[in-house]
Amino acid sequence: MDIRSLKLAYFSPTGTTAAIVEAIAEGLGYDVAEDADITMPQARQEPLHASADELLVVAVPVYGGRIPLLLEPWLRSLQLDGTPVVCVVVFGNRAFEDALIELADIVTGQGGVVLGGAAFIGEHSFSSDKYPVAVARPDADDLRGAEDFGRKVRQALDALADIDEAPKPAIPGDRPYKERTPRGPVDFISVGEECVLCGVCAEQCPVGAIDEADFKSTDPEKCIMCCACIKVCPEHARSAKSGSPVEGFAKWLNGNCAERKEPAYFL
Incomplete structure (x- = not known):
């Protein structure tokens, strides 16, 4: 396929998702036409458009096994026209559960064609000196893996004559998605x-x-x-x-999710 340019869209409050996206883009090797960092509120006011001759990488962190609820309105405002899309989630060394399939479903519903997906590990938001969880990830190995994933996506695209030839990736997850854990305000x-x-x-x-x-x-x-x-x-x-509940969960993560997990790729 002849891809004219690359568009990147990501939500990254602590920088881990942004680092993964940058490495994937490096591996893809396309000129970046748009870098849509939707972390700040004003950036989520503008919808993103992408055509069939552009590649979109959309990446979000995992919150409780789902995509962040606050991103749903922006994601459902995507205006895609047979656009090839790579879906990426970043989780804190626990599990990504239904986040990746949820993201892929939304992208498909907005007119995108999901070529592949990946789940990477980033230092957990609740990680601290007292209760470290996946500290300093993504590390050099993670970033090399992200760049290699980008190269594999590029190879797959180059081998296609048309987006209709793209095989559907076997992205894991359940439908209906995991129920969101209800919570009220937490003063932590x-x-x-x-x-x-x-x-x-x-x-x-x-x-x-x-x-x-x-x-x-x-x-x-x-x-x-x-x-x-x-x-x-x-x-x-x-x-x-x-x-606080946040410190309590950080303690649980530190005790139960200390073993290093590796990224997963679906092409």
Whole structure:
């Protein structure tokens, strides 16, 4: 197939998904026509269009075995016209469950043709010095694997005369998807005396949950527990409150999901 250009779309509050997408793009070797980082709210106001002679890579983190609920409206605004698509999810070394098949289903419903999918591992959002989970992933091996995956997708595309010839990848997952775990607001962010009110946390929050008039205040109604504010704080002033549900789950992950998991590819 003659692919004119590459479009990238990804949600990456802590940078792990972005790193995987960059490596895949390197392996694909196409010119990037559009880099749609939809992490920040304003970026999710514009729908993405892609045609049959463009390749779209769409990548999201896994939240509780599903795609992030907040991304559904944007994903369902995709305007695709027989567009070849690669679906990617990134999970925190526990499981990706139904997230990849859910993403593929939405993309297909918007007019895309799913060529393949992949599930990569990133450091868990709840990982901390006290309870580390998949620290520093994606690592060099993960990124090499992502680049190699990109090369394999390119080879598969180059071998096709037409998108209709593309075999349907066997992407794992269940329909109906796993039920989302209901939860109310969780006030779990602790801000220490190290805070210098620099505002980096508010700048990086993907849902505007941090009060720009009071950087120490986080709205639990808006917060999606991505922990981006904790990861980006230059003073290490933010953390999960001791005894909070987030710290409790981090402890469980540390004890039950310590064994290294490897990426999975579906072409």
